[in-house]
Amino acid sequence: MLPDNQSTPLRMGLIGGGGAGFIGKVHATAATLDNRAVIVAGALSSDPQRSRDSASMFGIDPARAYGSYRELIEGELKLPADQRVSFVSIATPNHTHAPIAIAALKAGLHVICDKPMTTGLDEADQVVAAAEESGRVFALTHNYSGYPMMRQARQMIAEGDLGEIIAVRANYVQGWMHGMDATQTPQRGAWKSDPTLNGQAGSLGDVGTHAFHLAGFVTGLKPESLLCRMQSYSEHHQLDDYGHALLQLDGGATGLITWSQVTHGRLNDLSIEIDGTKAALTWRQEEPNQLFVRSLGRPTQIYERNPNADYSTSQAVDACRLPGGHPEAFFEAFANVYSNAFDDILEIDCGESVDRHSTIYPSVYDGRDGVRFMDRCLQSNQNQSSWQSW
Ligand SMILES: NC(=O)c1ccc[n+]([C@@H]2O[C@H](COP(=O)([O-])OP(=O)(O)OC[C@H]3O[C@@H](n4cnc5c(N)ncnc54)[C@H](O)[C@@H]3O)[C@@H](O)[C@H]2O)c1
CATH class of the missing domain: 3.30.360.10 (Dihydrodipicolinate Reductase; domain 2)
Incomplete structure (x- = not known):
């Protein structure tokens, strides 16, 4: 059931998680656990063919199964705003987080990224700057805080x-x-x-x-x-x-x-x-x-x-x-980080401002720390x- 502040599910683009990739599948489950998001697009592997072939694992329409994250951003920006992805989830090896996050933020997409945010401090500063300039949500999945x-x-x-x-x-x-x-x-x-x-x-x-x-x-x-x-x-x-x-x-x-x-x-x-x-x-x-x-x-x-x-x-x-007494664990905690980030995505998409420095979900500043x-x-x-x- 969607919360009062949300009328339709958010549209998710998953980056990483194809083939045997581990955490991308957790992102897919966590993001959709409360039916607040649906996966509509993906760039799931560094290999373009494997990326497209993996799309069926997530029920992604072949027309939106992209060969790379650059193709995903370019392809999605061509779609009407009410159809394109509203956020991307980055579940790729560490050295790719910064370039993917910066490109997505510059394209006006919200970003949920896995840790560590980047491999070095210069790149971390660049991601902070891109998040601030874009005004989009950036959440980092330190999921244990959920x-x-x-x-x-x-x-x-x-x-x-x-x-x-x-x-x-x-x-x-x-x-x-x-x-x-x-x-x-x-x-x-x-x-x-x-x-x-x-x-x-x-x-x-x-x-x-x-x-x-x-x-x-x-x-x-x-x-x-x-x-x-x-x-x-x-x-x-x-x-x-x-x-x-x-x-x-x-x-x-x-x-x-x-x-x-x-x-x-x-x-x-x-x-x-x-x-x-x-x-x-x-x-x-x-x-x-x-x-x-x-x-x-x-x-x-x-x-x-x-x-x-x-x-x-x-x-x-x-x-x-x-x-x-009914055990909740890893998926639910991960989903809590998503759900808290979704609340801010909805606020921002409605033109409201949010305080990026005091989010309950791990922020871009936590990523830089x-x-x-x-x-x-x-x-x-x-x-x-x-x-x-x-
Ligand atoms: N939050 C957590 O609990 C948690 C747990 C495990 C891993 N991680 C983090 O998640 C990230 C991925 O880790 P993993 O264990 O899933 O690694 P993995 O090797 O199992 O999976 C990586 C995935 O990324 C894909 N990929 C690689 N380069 C890509 C690119 N350029 N574009 C699109 N897809 C690409 C691969 O095909 C694969 O599906 C790492 O940054 C890691 O630190 C977080």
Whole structure:
């Protein structure tokens, strides 16, 4: 059912996700989960034929199955405004995000882009400039911020339930790189080990940026400086696959961000722990419907994702689709980022203005912060783990 502020679904152009591509299919599901968008066009692969051949996977009309993102933008601009795509979703390797996003914004299209926003800071500044000049929405899919219990945590912290925040620890730990066979080209994602396609930040860019974003999203704290130590343990991976960054945060709190793709047996173990002067909280992505809050001398409190519970905050309630006890997870959280971006797309399309600096969905500025985090970590690591100012 469409919300009151929307009469027809938005039209989506998907870029990436063809063949065995992973996250493009998640974008397709998340964007359409609430029937607020339909996929009408695609440029799904860097190979023009494979791009067109993949269109049927998404039910895209062959007439709007394009060979490249440039063809998509050119072809769509020829259509009447009420038929052409209103936004594109970018689910391609990292080095392509900036050129695709800038071209789409310049063509007047809203953009939902996957992370990291770009591979370098100069490009990140260019995307920020293009978003500001275009006046279009730019959202980045740091999808973990879409979980109801992360929104609950964010609001509880903003309302002072934890007291003053003194420390945050966020870890994103995987182990799949141990399974990589150097003699074989993986079915997908070979580009992640190639600095020209992935950028210089390996696991740091792939999963470290998610943990970094979540720490800032939940606490509202920004770094003042950081130091980083990272390693590459996987022989056939040219980039970092393990690292720690120690952060000095504004207001005096400290942060520790850890990323790994070489920890045996770990799948998508993203977790966050926050210490305040009154209480501490913990959350794990693999058990996303529970948030643990502890204070000295009291039993542990378990907040369940439950839109009908008195303790649920308004932002957590808004992020729920189902009653408590029916597990919601990855797709729903991803869809929440989309749904929040859709609200702004509709406002802008009606001629209203939106405040780009305080969106609940990750913005172009959050994207640039993520790229700055990568840049500062790389610089610190290259300089004997010296402190780098933000
Ligand atoms: N938000 C998340 O949780 C999450 C998870 C995984 C990946 N990602 C990000 O999503 C992006 C894609 O990652 P992936 O794991 O899906 O990679 P992948 O290798 O599985 O898929 C990449 C897709 O992009 C297509 N492609 C490549 N170049 C293209 C081009 N120029 N034009 C159109 N299509 C093109 C490929 O055909 C493929 O379908 C990366 O930036 C990655 O960091 C985000």
